[in-house]
Amino acid sequence: MKSSFIIKRVLKYIMKYKLSFISSFVLTTVTTICSLYIPVLAGRAIDDIVGKGNVNFKSLMVSLSYILIALIAGGISQYIANIFNNKISNGTVKDMREEAFENLQNVPVSYIDTQEVGDIVSRVIADAEQFADGLILGFQNLFSGVMTIVGTLFFLFTINVWIALIVVILTPLSLFVSKFISKKTYKYFQKQSIQRGKATAHIEEMISNIKTVKSYHKEDKVCKDFDEINEELGRDSLKATFFSSITNPGTRFVNSMVYAAVGLGGAFFAVAGGITVGNLSASLAYANQYTKPFNDITGVITELQNAIACAGRLLEVIDAEPYPDKKGRLPENIKGSFEVENVDFSYDKSVSLIEGLNFSLKSGQRLAIVGPTGCGKTTIINLLMGFYDVDKGEIMVDGVDINTVSKKSLRQNMGMVLQETWLKSGTIRENIAFGNESATDEEIIEAAKASHAHSFIKRLSKGYDTYVGEDGGNLSIGQKQLISITRLMLNPPPILILDEATSSIDLVTEQRITRSFMKLMKGRTCFVVAHRLKTIVESDLILVMKDGNVVERGTHRELLSENGFYSELYKSQFE
């Protein structure tokens, strides 16, 4: 992304806070004018102090009371401006973060499958934070910086044109220095950002899977790998940090030059009687203050460049192409018949996977998919649920091509339990009612009884209100599966997809669940992937898959009599 594009985009977000923005601008102007006017007033006051017995106290007091007014007005407006600035930047980041999150709900599943979780998280969290910091600094310093420069020049010109000219002529030098440095630094900041991303990915992976690492006692190796990435990050960091930190001394030096020049010129004018000592004092105070905005602006520029890089990474998530959802809807109360015609699909378009898949299923029938691991069972589920779209051919529900209806209308009619369960951190109750927030306690308990989860939930320290942490916390995989099943039992839709839904549940429990499942499946169209064959045996259609292709199809009886791959699979479990 080009920085000009990023800035344009960011400005759009900021513009939501137009009123705060304008207020902050006005208040900063007031602050700047007040703080710039004080040296003039102080200079006037000093001119009233000529020497022994020669002090004009009356005029002095007037100047001093003006200073008092200026400092009160300046202080108050500065405080309020600060509040506004924080509001704008934190608000902007909040908005962007939310938009990124929202877009993540709309991107195709393939986007998330191909990104690293740690990377997305770091964009939405860490990059957004850095961006907010940069933005606050930008508001605080960029505004007031520019205002101060303009104001300083104005006041300097009113004091003495020649002194002002000295400052104006030397100004480009300061700009040149800061520009030169920030240009050099940007490269290093980018490098640092990339390396940071690498480190974060490693951290995310190794800390999330820490138990595996530890069970292999590979902490040392993992640490060594990390050190390698980390050392490089350290080197890039050093460069980025050092080069960006030259900016301040550089501009400060230029400022000292300006200061010396103003001192020289001012003193000569004072000797010639062109200006007073008070004027000289004010000019020097300005020359002194004059560095600060340049320091600030240049500091802000490096900071902002970093912030822009971060905003860019966040914007990439916001801008990730959302899935172009269709407007159509499935009819109400669908029956759940399926026609799958000539479907081709592959993840990697250069390698074919599923080709010419055909089958049809009447409403209320059950389809089982069997085959060795990696044969494409999960892929078919991805297609049926609309997680991925077919490359060619059609999948029709009740005669409607699912590619013409919205995913929501499709998925509302489908219930799914996957082998890899997912629970959110929250109470058991929240996890069961996921998708059915309005469910009553009775309904939840009833569903849990149907899935035979009730007995273990009851035994947890706080029952249904037990909080499960990240990734299901301390629950076993089997328990997590039971909760996923309960989730489905609570409000079963007309079409069910069960992908190894009970693979980690012990057989006694599974046996009991199967009875509930059977009841559930009655009258519903079902897709079942399972290794345990009870549910398969009674299916209306069995697809036997291998390497993405359907190698055999038929009912259990038909397939057995074929004496092919299926019967081999089936018999193997008795040996």
Add this chain to the structure above:
Amino acid sequence: MKSLSFLKSYKKEVILAPTFKLLEASFELFVPLVVKDIIDNGIRNSDKGYIIMRCLLLVLLAVVGLVSSITAQYFAARAATGAGTKLRSALFRKIQSLSFKQIDDTGSATLITRMTSDVNQIQTGINMFLRLLLRSPFIVVGAVIMAYYVDFKTAHIFTVVALLLSLIVFLVMFFTIPKYKLVQNQLDDVLLHTKENIKGVRVIRAFTQEENEVKAFKGENAKLLKLQKISNAISSIMNPATFVVINLGIIALIYAGAVRVDYGIITQGAVVALYNYMSQILVELIKLANLIITETKALACKNRVDAVLSMEEYKKPAGKDKITNHLVTFHNVSLSYNDNREYSLHNISFNVDKGETIGIIGGTGSGKTSLINLLCGFYEPTIGSVYIGDKNILNMSDKELDNSISLVMQRAVMFRGTIRENITFGKYNASDADIENAVAVSQSDVIVEKKSRGLEEFILEQGKNLSGGQKQRLSIARALVRNTPILILDDSFSALDYQTDKKLRKALEESSKDRTTFIISQRTSTIQNCNKILVLSEGELVGIGTHNELLENCSEYKDIYISCNREVS
């Protein structure tokens, strides 16, 4: 102070950076004196030569200031990035050394934030501290001292101003630090929500919960914003307050100066010098105020990182060894994960001899995985002892444990990297023959063969480009390649079809006669040929024996067996 201890190896930098900063600052402090001379001597006496000389002195001061300042920046950057890198490395190591219980208690989301954004903040904090935080107080104190040099009596105003400023800085920090902590914690929650949402994409979409997720996320975010607002409202006081105090100081100073000049005690030039010193303090303090915000944030981060660093090193208590004459012995073992005495395992005793294959079976939550956790030394028994050979497991070093046991976990985890790297994860220097053998036994050869780059095929984060069964088989290969005397398979066949399951078991049996294997399973068919089967139910060992024995005398086992068979018949 833990996280800052890494500055120790940068002593030179830590001393040199502020020293050069102070040098630069002292040159700056001379400037108002030079200006005073210009006014009182140069202008008053119309001595142009004197003025030129003094202005050249200003240029000289600037040049020396520039050189020392850049030197200081370099050392500061080195110390900060160096210490940051070391801290990151140490923290990572520390996290890797946490016990399973500590990891459960802390949660990985917060550990990740601490490793990333917190350490970054600390690094910035150190850098800024070395560069500016020492410079600013020095300029303030220096300006006060110089003021005393210029005029002792008026300089008292400087002391009052400096004290007031310190008070402001202190108060603001005192109130903001705890607020920043709250902000950081809330940020953790936002992070967790984001992470969960991405990981749960399929379930969320299947339940069409996208909108609710967004709503919940917005709620978390709104909470964050609210906390930020509070902490900002306090920290924003700093700048305006210092501005007000200093300008009040200027008013007092000019008035007092005027009185002193009127009495003829000091000159006009001296008042200008005093005024300049006050302005210098102002410029410095505005910088300082911004900095304090960075520093308070860094400090909050430091505390969070310190909390991890100071987590107690998990120390196994020593246990008594015992002559057992068995390879593995469980003696009256009970385990409770939390201290509320809810036992996940209760009074378990059994022993295993070399070369045996042990089946462990039982319902969900019966304690199978807990038993493995004990056998691998991940948790220590709450009561009783576990022995490997004659050695109490508590007395075994990580290395000894590592050399004796390989575990295949229930959830097959893959790392980013090639298949080869994943397989050799536990044995870096495995020979090609070892790898080949492990791949063949684990039935992973079909996976490897299908990949165009074979063993060098790249696996994505979390093994995204592999199916559940493929991951399980590769994780078995990872364990096999290590060739340890004990192999534990914790429900590692669950995603495999029966045929692969059977082939795998057969290959395992044939591959090594000496190996002692523990197989945890839900299916009796997987374990019925084992030498010994342990039947667990709600944490109790309810049966032990061979398949046939158990069918005779263990009703729980019989139930399981019947349900398995009913399923297939």
